[in-house]
Amino acid sequence: MQDLDFDVLLSRVTKPARYTDGEWNALHKDAARVRARFALISPDTYEVGMSHLGLHILYHVLNSHPDYLAERAFAPWPDMEQQLRSRGLPLMSLESRTPLRDFDALGITLPYELTYTNILNILDLAGVPISPADRGPDDPLIIGGGPGAVNPEPMAEFFDAILVGEGEEAILEIADAVAAGDREETLARLGEIEGLYVPSHYEGRFEGPGPRGGVAPRSGAPTAIKRRFVSDLDAAPFPTNQIVPFLDAVHSRVTLEIMRGCTRGCRFCQAGATYRPRRERTLDTLLRQAEEAVAATGYDEISLLAFTSVDYSHIDELVASLVARFADRGIGVAMPSLRADAFSVSLADKIQQVRKTGLTFAPEAGTQRLREVIHKQLREDDLFAAAEAAFSAGWTRLKLFFMIGPPTETDDDVAAIADLVRRLVAFARGSLGPRRGRFQLSVSIASFVPKPHTPFQWTPQASTEALEHKLHLLHQEIRGRAIKLSWTDSGVSALEAAVSRGDRRVGRAIEAAWSMGAKFDSWGEHFDFERWRRAFAQVDLDLCDYANAALEFTEALPWDHISCGIEKSALRREAERAFTRQEA
């Protein structure tokens, strides 16, 4: 594509730098000298996609290999889509502006259920048939992966293969199969890679409305797909020369992955269940990677990535060393996830000598009873001790995460959230003294979403009406100048639940919604719940059958063939423990 023509497009869209490449550390390899060309695609905007560490890791692993090449593409914003469609242009990669259709494989991540319509839109814009059956020998292989792969069924009928689990090791095995050449042979070889699910080798068995019924292998295919994971995180490839976006990405900083996995065992948390075991990088490795990454990127902040970074074994030493090395250069350290206790706050105090932003805690529920049901290991005393420590260390802004609608929740539990917030505000006023005027509390409310592979996978989500009722209660009870209340739309949560527990039939609803114009569903201005209801109805499904169904422990589930390392019987025991506790 000529630069001249592309300038015309760029002059007519918002944030043209989303489409231009040329960032520091972006790579340009010669396509003629490699055996397999990959386009790595994130089905969201450039800024969101570039904030995902997985993309940087796979880009680095593939491009570090002499035989493979990887370029990037993202979902074009609707103004750019309109420019492409009106000129009959296909979606292209950033680096070499090669039409996506000309790559050997498209690696598309499944980051979140509400991006799935964007995936269909990207395939369509690339000129690749959305159904594998319609793809010819010249079409690229469409390979999925990422967090959503633990229940691949809703997207199974659009992908040639989906990798379940972590990709840094499997990607080279996949690339080798892709380089093999013809489509049929590659698919056969992909089916032999551990963790790789080839949906066409399986068929769905539907046993009633909603997520009831499993998936059966056709002849020769393995009965279970075992999730891939890296056993030695310290030795796993990690890019310190991460691409530095021109645009302000959601996370513009060095991402240092200190630990993967979490053993706290919150019963609603899918990531906690599917990224086990907990693995750590050594202190030496992390300090070396931090130095390299700062030198290679020029960022002024290092973020310690982990589900709960304070659980890292040497967190005290790591923080002390990083601050000692970087503080006088104006380079800050950040921890995205804090535990609500005084120890975490004292750590945060050490690292935030450079930049003192707000502190975030996640009590999730308002009563001790409900926190025990969901296995959130936090006591109110810890929260108040953490707040006290934060105020005396100089913070005046706090953010709290709560969840409405978890199993067994009553209106009293919801009211208890408001009560806890009120008591915290009163406590802050007393504790802050003359600084009380600066106190700000953000309260963020999410809805419980039952997720596959968690002990709550069988549990119904509360209806949208019930969720609205709970939100209404909170709106009435949580008021005040110092408080900012935000919440997730109940329709968004319902769709997330329906797709996350979806089977192959839900894929048809996703296709129907996309045909009706759904895209960028995770962007409030584009989300239309009524359209989704109509899309489900058009393919004779009901969204509520997936979101609100109470499933039996004995029923076959659409994701039973995906093995994430925890036996179904163990999940069941954990669920039973949750519900017996509250009766005791």
Next chain:
Amino acid sequence: MAQLVCRYRKGEQVKWISHLDLKRTLERALRRADMPLALTQGHNPHPKISYGPPLPLGATGDAELLTVHLAQPVNPSEFRERVNEKLPRGIELTEAWTLPTYKKKETFGEIDVAEYRVRVTGDVEPEDLQRRARELLDRAELTVHRGGRRPERVVNLRPHIISLSLARSEREEVELHMRLRTGSHGGARPQEIVALLGLEGDRRIVYYHRTGLYAGAETPTPHSRGVWHRWSRSRSHKERG
């Protein structure tokens, strides 16, 4: 403390990044080059860098200006070479000089004229354009509405046009040269002149390139021969204080 003034180029590869993004990019390149940046005090320390007037999105320029505060002095040519190694393609420091110590700071507030080359390809009639340019210059007032900011303002652009000429014309491609007033006392944007000339629209592409930033323009009348000071090293040494 030392301050370096740099002239830099913003080329085709990076013309679609905003001024804010460019600032971040330059700061990161300075850190990659391991320059001893002087930082602001306080809770959120950041490097002290002043920039000349920003380029419009989509425009290139080769006379852009910035001043960097350093904690220790660095030889200007070494500075330029080391930083250039760490800048993405399309951004390049072309000159660097040390600000004399008697100058407290250099924030380019005196810049009041910008010079542009505007290339238009596609559906253009050179003779038509020549006539329209002359008509514009002959008018006493050229009022335009500036939206975006509320309330909408009505601005007379005529006093801000110092010169406007058709420098080159070929089939389907013309080049305009314009000198426009800029800065805190008001000014004209090159896109506004292009719009007044009726060159917008789907059938042509407009390329904006800034070739110079100047200070000390004389009375800007259509026929004035002002004295122009290209922003330069010697200028930094003028006017103590």
